[in-house]
Amino acid sequence: MNVSNLLKYCALSMAIGIAIVPNANAITPDDQLVIGMSMDNLLSLDPAAASGLDVVGVNSNxxxxxxxxxxxxxxxxxxxxxxxxxxxxxxxxxxxxxxxxxxxxxxxxxxxxxxxxxxxxxxxxxxxxxxxxxxxxxxxxxxxxxxxxxxxxxxxxxxxxxxxxxxxxxxxxxxxxxxxxxxxxxxxxxxxxxxxxxxxxxxxxxxxPFQLQNWRAKDRVLMNRFDDYWREPSEMKRIVMRHMTESQSLRLMLQRGDIDVAMGMSIPDIEALKQDSHIRTEANTRGTLYYVAVSMKDPKFANKKVREAVRYLIDYQGINESIMPNYGVLHQRPVKSGLPATLPGPGYALNVEKAKTLLAEAGYPEGFQTSIRVLSQLPFINIATNVQSTLAQAGINAEIITGTGNQVYGAMRERNFEMLVGRGGGGIEPHPHSSLRSLVYNPDNSDEAKLTNFQGWRTAFYSPDINSIIDTALLEKDAKKQIKMYQDVQNLYDTQIGAIFPISQMVDTVLIRSDVKHYEGHQAATTRLREVTKER
The missing domain is CATH 3.90.76.10 (Dipeptide-binding Protein; Domain 1)
Incomplete structure (x- = not known):
């Protein structure tokens, strides 16, 4: 272990009260579960305001x-x-x-x-x-x-x-x-x-099943077992969640047994740990989608031909092959995969010449300047960098602006952005309406409406025709007719060139020490830790 990693290792161990035994494995206490994860998007614990997967995983316990x-x-x-x-x-x-x-x-x-x-x-x-x-x-x-x-x-x-x-x-x-x-x-x-x-x-x-002992933003969350819980109390006396964004640190800590569970690791580190007999991986396909979004409040992106050009300037296949393994799988529809109403993929691919033609027709033969807001963490930043390079091939010079979840998604909620790489969608609900409501539906496009949880509203994409079909389909009792309506929405969204371009459906890969039992990740991120045990 080099000096830098040793210092990080010692600091983590002392912060959570674990004895430092440099050559020992499984040094986390038998009755404590220690999780390494990014807390960049953990901004509030209030259930009325706490959007984002990070806080769902915390509040579920x-x-x-x-x-x-x-x-x-x-x-x-x-x-x-x-x-x-x-x-x-x-x-x-x-x-x-x-x-x-x-x-x-x-x-x-x-x-x-x-x-x-x-x-x-x-x-x-x-x-x-x-x-x-x-x-x-x-x-x-x-x-x-x-x-x-x-x-x-x-x-x-x-x-x-x-x-x-x-x-x-x-x-x-x-x-x-x-x-x-x-x-x-x-x-x-x-x-x-x-x-x-x-x-x-x-x-x-x-x-x-657990009580909050301490939360320090971008540092740690400590929870203690609630002994009077109405179910059988957990065998874990404490849950420790540590803010860790460096994949190599997560890998080192997991291998040495300094943490029990690691989230948000890079592809090379995940692949390397798949060969470790002391560690297992768990992949959960979620309903949320990684996407590139544009704001139609920006006059450039209000132009349909510009949006279509952007659609041709995303290397969907390249991104999914090189960046998304263990993070997501190729998906280009606003309705999540696995539902009867989900149409086959439209097969969009990078086509620079087509994009240049569209930009010229839109009045931007030399391209233009713009910006891409994105979280600095994986895989978002890598997606943004890839998109930046392909946009440049058609003359669109995009500055990447990184920030915290509040800065990036806050700008989107305020409709104050140009382009953005993000993640969103219907989540857990096994119904097409859930996905379309989140990504496409926008019943009131006024700034005063403040429909901040509708990403259609955030991007200022507004289609009365699509809204009407979504409303009608929700009440349709005939299953076949309902499926047809939801498919019509997907086709219409393609024709109208929506402001959100799905790239990949989220896969959440978690790495877990093999002595941790009964950890079961939830597709909705409501992963409950009350039944976790350790067998040593």
Whole structure:
């Protein structure tokens, strides 16, 4: 071990209270799980505001949900805080019967009033995660009437608009907005009517299997076991999550047993560790897509021919072959793969001459200057660099602007960007509407709408025709007709040259020490660590 790596190794070990034994393997304690991961996009712990996969993985172990979706088959719904639920015959009302033995970390009993308040505050705060609920017709004005506690252990949700109730169940089982907050504890910290948003940004009021001990941004998250958890308490007394962005450091620490789980490693390091008998890999295909996006608020990209030129200036095959192994698989549709409605790939490929012709027709024969916003971490930065080089072949000179998740996606949420390499989509919900709602749908293109969780709105792509088909398809009872409508949307999106160009469907590759048992990554990133054990 060289001096630099030794210092990093020692610093990590001392920070999390592990004895330094330079030549020993499996030095993490038997009752602690240590995870190395990037926390660049871990910006807030508040369930009403916390978008991004990083915080979902954290909050899934600090909070409970009404229901849970199976890790490998998200169409399977399991009870959690809600022990049962029924859907009315007309499909407009879902009634949940809650367990009566769930206690928050504060000692308060979890009741239906807490669940109702948690969902209501998402709409009232109107932050990023309110957008999903708005698509179902929930608003700050009606949420108190349509989400109600009938008694302490009965919750009733009346759908404000006709929709598929199963979609609402999928959202309750996967969205970070559906974590249940301790109403009484949170309101102790309310300031100026913020519904405890400021406090919950860095604090937790949950009932999950672990309690937050400490979170230091871009440093670490420490969780201690909650001994009064309503399920069997975890065998792990502590979960330690460390902010680590250097793949070689992750590889070294994992090989030596300084960490138990590593996320976000580079391709060479992942491939090398596949040969290590002490380490196993777990790959989860998620519903989110890596993409290149352009802003149609920029006059250049409002031009359809310019957008089409950009579509021909992405080396989809090259990116997926050289950059995306272990990160993603080639996918060029806004609907995630594996669904009956998903069309075969359109086969877009790099074609510089075609792009030059389109740019000339659009009035940019010499190209133009632009910028690409991107996270500095893998694989985003490598995708951006590749796109930068192929754009340049047609005269588009793009400056790469790196930043944190808040800087990159914040600019997108404010509709203040030109180009961006990002990741988004429908996530876990096994329904075409989920993907299209996230990437394509945009019911109100005004700046005042602030539909920040709709990436169609973020890019200012607006198509009344597409919106109409999506709305109609959601209510179509005939499965074949519904599939045809969703396929029509995909074809129309291609014809209209949408502002988001899917490149690859996300694969999340996690590397795990072989003595760690019962770690099961979730397709929705709601990976729950309560059943993890170590066998040594």
């Amino acid at each position: 600090l909070y409970d949900m009404l229901i849970e979706l199976a890790p490998k088959d998200p169409s399977q719904i399991s009870p959690a805080v809600a022990q049962s639920w029924t859907i009315s015959d007309d499909g407009t009302r879902i009634t949940f019967k809650l367990r009566d033995d769930v206690t928050f970390h504060s000692g308060n009993k979890l009741t239906a009033q807490d669940v109702a308040w948690s969902l209501q505050r998402v709409l009232k705060l109107n932050l990023a995660l309110a957008s999903t609920w708005k698509t179902y017709g929930f608003t700050a004005d009606n949420v108190d009437q349509v989400v109600q506690a009938i008694d302490d252990y009965t919750l009733e949700i009346t759908l404000p608009e006709i929709t598929d109730p199963k979609l609402v169940l999928y959202t309750l089982g996967s969205s970070p907005s559906a974590f249940i907050v301790d109403r009484k504890e949170a309101l102790k910290h309310e300031v100026d009517g913020d519904l405890a948003h400021t406090w919950l940004t860095t604090n937790v009021a949950g009932s999950g």
